[in-house]
Amino acid sequence: xxxxxxxxxxxxxxxxxxxxxxxxxxxxxxxxxxxxxxxxxxxxxxxxxxxxxxxxxxxxxxxxxxxxxxxxxxxxxxxxxxxxxxxxxxxxxxxxxxxxxxxxxxxxxxxxxxxxxxxxxxxxxxxxxxxxxxxxxxxxxxxxxxxxxxxxxxxxxxxxxxxxxxxxxxxxxxxxxxxxxxxxxxxxxxxxxxxxxxxxxxxxxxxxxxxxxxxxxxxxxxxxxxxxxxxxxxxxxxxxxxxxxxxxxxxxxxxxxxxxxxxxxxxxxxxxxxxxxxxxxxxxxxxxxxxxxxxxxxxxxxxxxxxxxxxxxxxxxxxxxxxxxxxxxxxxxxxxxxxxxxxxxxxxxxxxxxxxxxxxxxxxxxxxxxxxxxxxxxxxxxxxxxxxxxxxxxxxxxxxxxxxxxxxxxxxxxxxxxxxxxxxxxxxxxxxxxxxxxxxxxxxxxxxxxxxxxxxxxxxxxxxxxxxxxxxxxxxxxxxxxxxxxxxxxxxxxxxxxxxxxxxxxxxxxxxxxxxxxxxxxxxxxxxxxxxxxxxxxxxxxxxxxxxxxxxxxxx
Numbered sequence: 110x111x112x113x114x115x116x117x118x119x120x121x122x123x124x125x126x127x128x129x130x131x132x133x134x135x136x137x138x139x140x141x142x143x144x145x146x147x148x149x150x151x152x153x154x155x156x157x158x159x160x161x162x163x164x165x166x167x168x169x170x171x172x173x174x175x176x177x178x179x180x181x182x183x184x185x186x187x188x189x190x191x192x193x194x195x196x197x198x199x200x201x202x203x204x205x206x207x208x209x210x211x212x213x214x215x216x217x218x219x220x221x222x223x224x225x226x227x228x229x230x231x232x233x234x235x236x237x238x239x240x241x242x243x244x245x246x247x248x249x250x251x252x253x254x255x256x257x258x259x260x261x262x263x264x265x266x267x268x269x270x271x272x273x274x275x276x277x278x279x280x281x282x283x284x285x286x287x288x289x290x291x292x293x294x295x296x297x298x299x300x301x302x303x304x305x306x307x308x309x310x311x312x313x314x315x316x317x318x319x320x321x322x323x324x325x326x327x328x329x330x331x332x333x334x335x336x337x338x339x340x341x342x343x344x345x346x347x348x349x350x351x352x353x354x355x356x357x358x359x360x361x362x363x364x365x366x367x368x369x370x371x372x373x374x375x376x377x378x379x380x381x382x383x384x385x386x387x388x389x390x391x392x393x394x395x396x397x398x399x400x401x402x403x404x405x406x407x408x409x410x411x412x413x414x415x416x417x418x419x420x421x422x423x424x425x426x427x428x429x430x431x432x433x434x435x436x437x438x439x440x441x442x443x444x445x446x447x448x449x450x451x452x453x454x455x456x457x458x459x460x461x462x463x464x465x466x467x468x469x470x471x472x473x474x475x476x477x478x479x480x481x482x483x484x485x486x487x488x489x490x491x492x493x494x495x496x497x498x499x500x501x502x503x504x505x506x507x508x509x510x511x512x513x514x515x516x517x518x519x520x521x522x523x524x525x526x527x528x529x530x531x532x533x534x535x536x537x538x539x540x541x542x543x544x545x546x547x548x549x550x551x552x553x554x555x556x557x558x559x560x561x562x563x564x565x566x567x568x569x570x571x572x573x574x575x576x577x578x579x580x581x582x583x584x585x586x587x588x589x590x591x592x593x594x595x596x597x598x599x600x601x602x603x604x605x606x607x608x609x610x611x612x613x614x615x616x617x618x619x620x621x622x623x624x625x626x627x628x629x630x631x632x633x634x635x636x637x638x639x640x641x642x643x644x645x646x647x648x649x650x651x652x653x654x655x656x657x658x659x660x661x662x663x664x665x
Contacts (some may be wrong), residue, residue, distance in 0.1 A: 112443040120427065120572055135203075152665040155368040156644060156658075159380040159392040161517050162546040163373050167326030169312040170243040170250045174550055174584070175655055177568055182654035183352050183369065184226075185335030188217050188236070188291070188306045190659070193648045195570070197304045201313070201336065201359070212298030213260075214221040215380070219289045224357040225315050233285035235313035241265070242319065243279045243310060251554060251584045254308045254577070255568065258302070259283055259440065260294040297604055299432050300470070305569050307518060308653060328383045337657045338364045348373055366660035377518050381639070389664075390641035391656075395518055399454050399637050409638040410455060410647040414464050414567035415627035416575070417456075417627040419512070419527065419560055423589035426510050426559040432625055433498030434507065438631040440484050440491035441534040447526050448632050450520065456634035461619055464633040466651065468570045471612040475572050479616040482623040484628055488534045495535055514550065514562035515542040524562055527631070556587035566654035572615040574652075578621060 164176035169185065172178055173339045190200035199205060201223055204217040223231040244257060244265040258261045262281030268274040282294030292596045305311065322332040332346040338360070339352035353371040355361060364412065374380045376396040377427045384392040395404060402408045419438070421429040428434055446460035457465065461482040469475040484490075499507065514524040520545050532535040539560070544552070555560050576599050577583060581591035598618040605611040622628075634654075640647065643664050648657040 112318065114379055123527065126660045146625045151280075152643070152663045154366045154663055156366060156370070156390040156641070156661075157345075157383075157388060158508055158657075159370060159383060159594075159655075160371050161373075161375055161377075161380075161393060164245035165547045165550065166327040167333050167341070168340050169239070169309040169314065170248050170252075171327070172541055173251050173554065174546070176527045176546065176566075178309050179654040179656065180310065180341070180350060180371070182337070182657060183339050183659075184333075184341050184355075185309070185312050185337040186358075187308070187312050187334050187467040189303060191304065191307045191650055193219060195304075195651060197307060200307070208303075212300075213295050214463075215293045215295070215302065216286075217291045217293075219291065220287075220359050220606065223336065224665075226334050226338050226355045226357055227315075228357055229317070230288075230508065231313060231315075231317070232494070233291040234288070235315065236291050236311075237283050237285050238316050239314035240283050240311065241281060242314065244281065245274060245278070247274075250310075252568075254584060255305070255308070255310055258295055262296070270588040279395055298606065301569050301609075302388075308568055312636055316471050321656075333407070339366075339369060363538040364659065367657055368432045375517050377534050384639050389648075391632050392639050394454065394516050394637040394639055396451070396453050398639075402563070402637075406446070407639045409640040409647075411638065411650075411655075412466060412634040413634050413636060414467055414652045415564055415634040416459060416462060416464050417523070417562070417564045417631045417634055418459070418462070419631065420553065420563050420588050421557055421560050421627060421629070422558050422587065423627075424556070425621075426489065426508075428502060428504065428507055429560075431498040431502055433494045433501070436484065437491045437495035437498060437535060437630070438531065438537070439626050440487050440494065441537075441630070442527055442631060443486050446484070447523065450637050451522050451526050452632070457635070460472050462622055462628070462630050463572050463575045463619060464567075467567065467572060467575070469612045470571050470573075470615065473612070475612075475615070479613050479619055480614060483622045484623070485559040491535060495537075505538050507535075509540060510559040512540045512560045513542040513544060513549055513558045515549050517546065518547075520562060526650045527562070553622045554585065554587060556589070558587075570652065572619070573599075574621070576615060577603070588627045590624060590625070592621070594622050595625070617631070 123633045128395050144580060162176045164180045165174060166176055169181055188202040189197040201219055201222045202217045206217050208215055219233060223225045225231050242248055244268060245255055246260050248269055253260040253266055255265055261280045265281055266279040268277045283293045286292055294579055318334045319326050325332050330341045334365045338355060338358050340355040342353045343351035350371045354364055354367045370411055370519050377393060380392040381398050383389040404500050421435055423429045448456045448458060463475050465476050467475045469478045496541050512524060524541050524543060528539050528541055529541055552558055553563060580586050580599055581596050595618055602611045645664050646660045650657060
């Protein structure tokens, strides 16, 4: 995704230009629906934001990364939008949906006179066509399984011929009753479906733009159009994305920022230099800089439902088919040392696959209900498991393999730490393979790796967003691992209406996942940012986008 080296501080400053926070002036009090409420001043409403990764194409059907979701969230909107408390509030819909008693039919009324950023009308049919495109097998949408919860969705995903695709699209359970009324029918009740509709995979799409851009849809600023608070006016790849206020947004009167420049700055020290010199208003903090800012007004922590882990590709590296070898590699990583001495950002060692703070779907916290399911750091046990696994494969040593990771600062440091742990604790040699974020994601999704450092952030607050990743037929499970017992537990939970039984099935699924270890959890992430103290009302979602400036403003 990124072809360039880290920006030097001097070069980055040249790219960014002058500081943007304006001088003091009188406040103007306003409050916007769903926001935190604000007194919006007459200060210059422009900010510079540092971001660690260049986003892939901003195609809401194909996006799979935090970088893509964050940028899409800035320029677009769904039927609902999550507020600062993570609650669904009306977005492009006039009000929250009317839901049938059986929980299967959702009816939305759109706001009056909705427009795309170019001023053309936005109608209910733009949602219908977007969902049909996402589920069209030719789109190859890795998140299609979520839209397939709509009645007939799996049938469309499985369609083989053009005629069958056309028929299944017509039969799909989403219908524009008229220009302002959208009806969605589900295969089964989904308790969190309303909140889920804030996720980019459920955004509408401008059909004229989709057709004009073709395969390049979402790849450049002139090949994507949204209907959100901002519009993407410039995208200089590997350097910056510029968003300006969308005057055609339904609530433009309550959008205060006029311009957001997102600069791609991989090196956190460069980002910090830009922040401290007034060239950036928002930057991420890593390592010692976290302690430097802790307790200061600029210090901004973000609670996240995000985990970091290693995926092992069993077909590319057959030794990974042995569970004892996988377990040994996991138990040889001292995650506490990693988060305490390398990351130093509030992240904590993983105790399972599902992060702290995730709901169990039954009114509880999943981690508290499940307890610690991940085997603890234990070098001696890891050595014994490795020896047993090698003996079962008639090997005297584990062959050398490559571990791929993002070439960001945190990615490279975590990569170096894990490799050193394996060598020091097990005598296992592996080669570092840092690559640009976009390339890592592409190769990971294709199964083109031996081992890869990955991160996964929740798409909604429920264990299923983490556990359905590892189903045998899951589009994002590129490890080659398949387990019928695991499939039965997760698929059973997908249709279980008794919430207590569903929670128990999901706990059992995670325990099995941690016994089998097709993936090696390392830590549950927390992010720390430094924020200009004049920047107010930034929303930090615990899942989905990295930040939301929809209600933000610069105070005088």
